[in-house]
Amino acid sequence: MTEFKAQPPAGLEPSAASRAGASVYELIRDDIVSGRLKANERLVVAELAQRHRTSTNPVREALQLLRGEGFVVFSPNRGARVRPIDQDFVRDIYEIGVLIEPALARWFVGMATLEDIAELEAIQDEIERNNFADPIRHSELDTRFHTIMYERHYNRHAAELWWKHREVLRAVSRRFSFTLARRAQVMREHRELIQCIKDGDAERAAALVAQHVEGSGRHILEQMRAAEAARAG
Amino acid sequence: MTEFKAQPPAGLEPSAASRAGASVYELIRDDIVSGRLKANERLVVAELAQRHRTSTNPVREALQLLRGEGFVVFSPNRGARVRPIDQDFVRDIYEIGVLIEPALARWFVGMATLEDIAELEAIQDEIERNNFADPIRHSELDTRFHTIMYERHYNRHAAELWWKHREVLRAVSRRFSFTLARRAQVMREHRELIQCIKDGDAERAAALVAQHVEGSGRHILEQMRAAEAARAG
DNA sequence: AGACTACAAATAATGTATAATCAGGCGTAG
DNA sequence: CTACGCCTGATTATACATTATTTGTAGTCT
Structure with missing residues (x-):
C-alpha cells in the first residue's frame, strides 16, 4: 500500500x-x-x-x-x-477552489492510468474502512485522494495554489467533526467521481468536483457559524 | 475624468x-x-x-x-x-485567470451601477482614442477597465490574486507590442462586454471575459515564443 | 469639572553593523 | 580518482542606532 x-x-x-x-x-x-x-x-x-x-x-x-x-x-x-482565518477567509479560498479544482480534475480524467484509478479506489476503500473513526486519518486519506488527481498537472502554479488552500482548510476543519449528512455525501461523491474517471467523462467529473468542493466549503462554514453562535450565545 | x-x-x-x-x-x-x-x-x-x-x-x-x-x-x-518568468509561468497564471476572472465578472454584472457602466465606457473611449499609440497608457487604461469590474468583489482573496497575476502579465507584456489582430480583438471584446453588462447578461459576460483573458494570454505567449525564436535563430 | 493640547516616556519596528557557524563548491595533493 | 583544506556565502546571533507609534501626564482652555 x-x-x-x-x-x-x-x-x-x-x-x-x-x-x-x-x-x-x-x-x-x-x-x-x-x-x-x-x-x-x-x-x-x-x-x-x-x-x-x-x-x-x-x-x-x-x-x-x-x-x-x-x-x-x-x-x-x-x-x-x-490575518484572521474567519468565515470570509474560508469562503474566499473555497470559492477559488470551486473554480480551480474542476479544471484540474478535468485534465486528470484525460490522463488517468489504470494504476491511478486503482490507487484512487484503494484510498476510497480505506476511507470507507476508516469511516471517519479517525478524523486525522480521514483528512490524510481525503487529501491524498485529491492529490493523486492534481499532483501531476502541468499547471504547477494552480496545483500549488490548491495545496496551500487545502492546508488551510484542513487545519481549520480539524477543529470540527463531520456531520452524518456530510459523511454520506463525501462517500457518494468520491465513488461517483471514480466512476466518471473510469468512463472518461471529463465534464461530469469537473461538475462533480465543483459540487464536492462547494459542499466541503459550505460544511466548514456552517461548522464555523455554529461554533461562533455557541461562543456568542 | x-x-x-x-x-x-x-x-x-x-x-x-x-x-x-x-x-x-x-x-x-x-x-x-x-x-x-x-x-x-x-x-x-x-x-x-x-x-x-x-x-x-x-x-x-x-x-x-x-x-x-x-x-x-x-x-x-x-x-x-x-524564479524563471518563462512561458510555463505565464501560461500557468493566465490559465488561472481564465478560471477566476469570469466568476468575478459574473458577479459584477449583477452589481454594476449606471456610473460603473459610464466609467467603463469612458475608459473604453479613452482606449480607442489612444489606439495603442502609447502602450504604457493603454496598459494602464486596460488594467483600470478590469479593475473597475473586480475591485469591489466580496472575494478579496480572488481579487488580490487577480491583481498579482495582472501585475506580472503587465510587466512581461511591456516587452512586446500588440499585433493588429489583437488590437482589434481587444476593442471588440471590450465593447461587447460593456453591452453584456448593460443587458445584464452575466453568463455571456463571463464567457466573454474567459475568451478575452484566454486571448490575452495566448497573445503574450506567442510574443514570447517569437522573441525566443528570434534570440535562438 | 470636563475636555483638549503639548510634550515626554515607553514600546517596538526598522535599519545597520559585525561576528560566529556552518554547508557546499572548488582546487590541489596524494 | 579520492581526501583534505580553503573559500564563499548563507544562516544565525547580538548589539545598537534610528524612527514611528502609543501612551501617559501636565497644563490650559471653556
Missing part, C-alpha cells in the same frame, strides 16, 4: 531556508492556521524570538514569508498581525 | 514594511518580472544590499517576501534564485 501521509503535490515543499528559520516559520504558521493565535493578534518580534529560542532575525524573515503567503498582515512601523 | 493610473483594486497594496524595505522589495521584484534579472540567477544578499545601499537585513526580508509570493526560490543553505 502507498504512503497515506498527507504530502504536498510535486517535489516542492516551500521548506524554509533552514533549521531555525523553517521551524519558526512552521510553528507560527501552525499557530495561526489552527487558531492558537487569535485573529488580528499582534506578532511582536522579540516575543516570538524568545518563545522559539532564536534570535530576532529568523523571526523577522519568517513573518515576511508569511506575509507573502497571506497569513500575516503588516502595517508600516506597526509590525505584523495575524 | 478619473484617475487613469494603474492601481491595486481595493485599499490594500502589500506595501512592504517601510521605506528601505519597500524599495528593495519593489526594485528586486521589478528586476525579476521585467526580465532584467535572468531566470535562475543567483540572488546574493551581500550584493543586493550593496547595490541598493542598505544592509543585509532588509534584503533578506524582501527575498522572503518574494519567496512567499512565488518570485524567488530558496534552496537551504544555498540562498535565493530568481
Whole structure:
C-alpha cells in the first residue's frame, strides 16, 4: 500500500531556508492556521524570538514569508498581525477552489492510468474502512485522494495554489467533526467521481468536483457559524 | 475624468514594511518580472544590499517576501534564485485567470451601477482614442477597465490574486507590442462586454471575459515564443 | 469639572553593523 | 580518482542606532 501521509503535490515543499528559520516559520504558521493565535493578534518580534529560542532575525524573515503567503498582515512601523482565518477567509479560498479544482480534475480524467484509478479506489476503500473513526486519518486519506488527481498537472502554479488552500482548510476543519449528512455525501461523491474517471467523462467529473468542493466549503462554514453562535450565545 | 493610473483594486497594496524595505522589495521584484534579472540567477544578499545601499537585513526580508509570493526560490543553505518568468509561468497564471476572472465578472454584472457602466465606457473611449499609440497608457487604461469590474468583489482573496497575476502579465507584456489582430480583438471584446453588462447578461459576460483573458494570454505567449525564436535563430 | 493640547516616556519596528557557524563548491595533493 | 583544506556565502546571533507609534501626564482652555 502507498504512503497515506498527507504530502504536498510535486517535489516542492516551500521548506524554509533552514533549521531555525523553517521551524519558526512552521510553528507560527501552525499557530495561526489552527487558531492558537487569535485573529488580528499582534506578532511582536522579540516575543516570538524568545518563545522559539532564536534570535530576532529568523523571526523577522519568517513573518515576511508569511506575509507573502497571506497569513500575516503588516502595517508600516506597526509590525505584523495575524490575518484572521474567519468565515470570509474560508469562503474566499473555497470559492477559488470551486473554480480551480474542476479544471484540474478535468485534465486528470484525460490522463488517468489504470494504476491511478486503482490507487484512487484503494484510498476510497480505506476511507470507507476508516469511516471517519479517525478524523486525522480521514483528512490524510481525503487529501491524498485529491492529490493523486492534481499532483501531476502541468499547471504547477494552480496545483500549488490548491495545496496551500487545502492546508488551510484542513487545519481549520480539524477543529470540527463531520456531520452524518456530510459523511454520506463525501462517500457518494468520491465513488461517483471514480466512476466518471473510469468512463472518461471529463465534464461530469469537473461538475462533480465543483459540487464536492462547494459542499466541503459550505460544511466548514456552517461548522464555523455554529461554533461562533455557541461562543456568542 | 478619473484617475487613469494603474492601481491595486481595493485599499490594500502589500506595501512592504517601510521605506528601505519597500524599495528593495519593489526594485528586486521589478528586476525579476521585467526580465532584467535572468531566470535562475543567483540572488546574493551581500550584493543586493550593496547595490541598493542598505544592509543585509532588509534584503533578506524582501527575498522572503518574494519567496512567499512565488518570485524567488530558496534552496537551504544555498540562498535565493530568481524564479524563471518563462512561458510555463505565464501560461500557468493566465490559465488561472481564465478560471477566476469570469466568476468575478459574473458577479459584477449583477452589481454594476449606471456610473460603473459610464466609467467603463469612458475608459473604453479613452482606449480607442489612444489606439495603442502609447502602450504604457493603454496598459494602464486596460488594467483600470478590469479593475473597475473586480475591485469591489466580496472575494478579496480572488481579487488580490487577480491583481498579482495582472501585475506580472503587465510587466512581461511591456516587452512586446500588440499585433493588429489583437488590437482589434481587444476593442471588440471590450465593447461587447460593456453591452453584456448593460443587458445584464452575466453568463455571456463571463464567457466573454474567459475568451478575452484566454486571448490575452495566448497573445503574450506567442510574443514570447517569437522573441525566443528570434534570440535562438 | 470636563475636555483638549503639548510634550515626554515607553514600546517596538526598522535599519545597520559585525561576528560566529556552518554547508557546499572548488582546487590541489596524494 | 579520492581526501583534505580553503573559500564563499548563507544562516544565525547580538548589539545598537534610528524612527514611528502609543501612551501617559501636565497644563490650559471653556
